[in-house]
Amino acid sequence: MTKTDTAGAVRYRVTGMDCSACAAKIEATARLVAGVRDAKVSIASQEMTLRTENGTAPLPEVERSIMGLGYRLARIDADEDDGKVPDLSHVSPAYKRALWIVVVLNAGYGVIEIVGGFLAGSQSVKADALDFIGDGVISFLGLIAVGWGLAARAKAALLQGIFLGILGVGVLVATAYRVVVQHEPEAQLMGILALVGLVVNVMAALVLLPHRHGDANVRAVWLFSRNDAIGNVAVVIAALLVAWTQTPWPDLVVAVVIAALFLQSSFAIIRDARNDLSKAPSANPQQSKA
Numbered sequence: 001m002t003k004t005d006t007a008g009a010v011r012y013r014v015t016g017m018d019c020s021a022c023a024a025k026i027e028a029t030a031r032l033v034a035g036v037r038d039a040k041v042s043i044a045s046q047e048m049t050l051r052t053e054n055g056t057a058p059l060p061e062v063e064r065s066i067m068g069l070g071y072r073l074a075r076i077d078a079d080e081d082d083g084k085v086p087d088l089s090h091v092s093p094a095y096k097r098a099l100w101i102v103v104v105l106n107a108g109y110g111v112i113e114i115v116g117g118f119l120a121g122s123q124s125v126k127a128d129a130l131d132f133i134g135d136g137v138i139s140f141l142g143l144i145a146v147g148w149g150l151a152a153r154a155k156a157a158l159l160q161g162i163f164l165g166i167l168g169v170g171v172l173v174a175t176a177y178r179v180v181v182q183h184e185p186e187a188q189l190m191g192i193l194a195l196v197g198l199v200v201n202v203m204a205a206l207v208l209l210p211h212r213h214g215d216a217n218v219r220a221v222w223l224f225s226r227n228d229a230i231g232n233v234a235v236v237i238a239a240l241l242v243a244w245t246q247t248p249w250p251d252l253v254v255a256v257v258i259a260a261l262f263l264q265s266s267f268a269i270i271r272d273a274r275n276d277l278s279k280a281p282s283a284n285p286q287q288s289k290a
């Protein structure tokens with residue numbers, strides 16, 4: 001039986017999100033469906049909670065709309081809150097293997113780009129590396145925690161969000177220091193790292209492509225890749241401007257913008273994780289006994 005309450009709340013597990021922008025897109029799409037009063041998506045627990053006016057009447061349309069964006073949905077049964085094994089039929093072995101490849105590509109190149117950022121003396125390359133690491137971490141969390149309870153997933157996400165937030169603050173602090181020092185980065189190495197990052201994003205999209213069905217889903221895969229590639233293109237442009245102007249300012253400006261966007265996602269993870277913890281049965285003894 002679907003997890004509902006008297007207010008008409010229905011919960012779904014969402015597969016395919018990699019950033020807070022994905023969560024916002026899903027929420028906006030669900031709220032456009034007639035009969036949906038509210039929709040809340042947690043990037044931390046990879047869940048969506050819908051509140052409807054007419055019971056389950058609008059759910060099929062909500063499901064079609066969101067799956068049309070390229071995400072996968074599975075309703076969460078009430079049994080999951082009782083500690084039983086959740087239904088994981090929506091996550092096939094082949095899809096899990098593809099996600100592992102994406103995790104390795106994103107996190108692995110993120111580490112490489114961090115090292116390259118120090119070698120090139122480029123703050124924007126370091127900031128772009130955070131985007132790769134962030135995508136890898138969120139995908140990894142969604143992959144290993146898919147069978148965990150809400151409280152466990154929320155705690156893991158909270159730790160991940162704090163860690164990623166510390167990394168983002170570190171980039172901003174280093175960028176502020178570089179403003180004082182005014183050290184010009186190595187433009188050629190900046191451009192090379194950003195172009196390789198672009199290739200990695202395309203490879204990740206190609207790995208997931210066989211697991212998206214229908215034209216709308218195929219477009220969604222490329223939209224995800226396009227959004228991640230914006231940071232790479234920005235670094236390439238910054239590298240060209242650094243070489244042209246012979247100043248570090250383009251690199252510093254791009255670094256601040258990328259790091260700020262990354263911190264926004266990190267804060268969203270922490271916020272959602274805290275909300276999920278407050279709703280988890282283990283965090284609410286009275287709810288657990290109900």
